[in-house]
Amino acid sequence: MKIALFGVGQMGSCIAHLISTYTDHELVTFDKEQVADNDHEHVLYDASEHHKLNRFAGKNFNIVLSSLPYFCNESVANLATAIGIPYFDLGGSVEYSEKIKQLSIERGSPVFTDLGLAPGWANIMAEEAYEFFQDLDITPYEIKMRCGGLPQYPDPSDPFMYYTTWSTEGLWNEYMDDCEIVHSGEIESVESLYGLEQDISFDYNMVWGGKLEAFYTSGGASHSLALMKNRGVRECSYKTLRYPGHRKLVHHLLKDRHLEADELQNVFRQYKTDTVILDVVVRAWNSDIPASRGYKVDLDYRKTIQISSTKDFSAMQLATSGGFLAAVLASSQSTGNSPMDYSQVDTGKFYMWIDKMNILQKNKVEEKTYV
Secondary structure (H helix, E strand, O other), X not given: OEEEEEOOOHHHHHHHHHHHHXXXXXXXXXXXXXXXXXXXXXXXXXXXXXXXXXXXXXHOOOEEEEXXXXXXXXXXXXXXXXXXXXXXXXXXXXXXXXHXXXXXXXXXXXXXXXXXXXXEHHHHHHHHHHHHHHOOOOOEEEEEEEXXXXXXXXXXXOOOOOEEOOOHHHHHHHHHOOEEEEEOOEEEEEOOOOOOEEEEEOOOOOOOOOEEEEEEOOOOOOOHHHHHHHHOOOEEEEXXXXXXXXXXXXXXXXXXXXXXXHHHHOOOEEOOOEEEEEEEEEEEEEOOHHHXXXXXXXXEEEEEEEEEOOOOOOHHHHHHHHHHHHXXXXXXXXXXOOEXXXXXXXXXXXXXXXXXXXXXXXXXXXXXEEO
């Protein structure tokens, strides 16, 4: 398979490394900067210069991947769908993902947006949980997706308890844009940085201090919402995980003081050793139990995954890039002529690739199901 990858920055460089190291696919990268890695062909390219890419169609690519900033994705998707090549991106913006899906509908060319960490891996975990309950002939009542990129060992003197490990512009977008959730069976819009949950317990080996908070941020739920709503799930949401107290400070700076993205960049300390926590919690009403026991019982499911940094890559890079590539490889055989969704990712193949790429290393995966 021949792969075109647009963008070899923080995430793209990790994606390129994983493709070159763990697959036998041919890779061509496109970026405005030269790359030091000589293992694959590289084309100098600026996002504003699509008119210079007439030769692109002649390279016989099988799939096109984008790890460019979300606001550059539409132009790459336009290029791919014009010649019918399946397109995949990290996404993260509801507005731009909707534009790209519309291109797919109009041109009959497959696209799969929002395939990074959250949206992406977190949503695939939600699909995995949904499948678990479907095997029991039960439709879950509530699905919570939660994810956080966190300092592995935060500095207690830092009131934010946070380091920047990815695009500050993307983070600002998540914190500022409105969010969508499924509430009482309908999709609703809610304001970001609200819906605060406190004292969420985690294994101490996963999370410093064993407690985190969660609140609504934009983009993480992606097309999981429509999927779950149409299946009869009554409540579905995505929230960002942070150390306690982070949300209060950020809310003040962004909502009250109106800091812009470039100003937010100066607030947080830069990356040190980080960790990523993925957490999916599901509650279901088991209609089969009352007949035998005489009362109704809740079934609860929770799966938590930790990804840690290595000497070469941050946890955020590994989780985002590894989740993205695993999803692409676990869904590329299912490409049709319409926008794809998380139900088209083979979860067995997804985790096979996660294992092959050693994304989890020796990190902890916790699964709990109880009545």
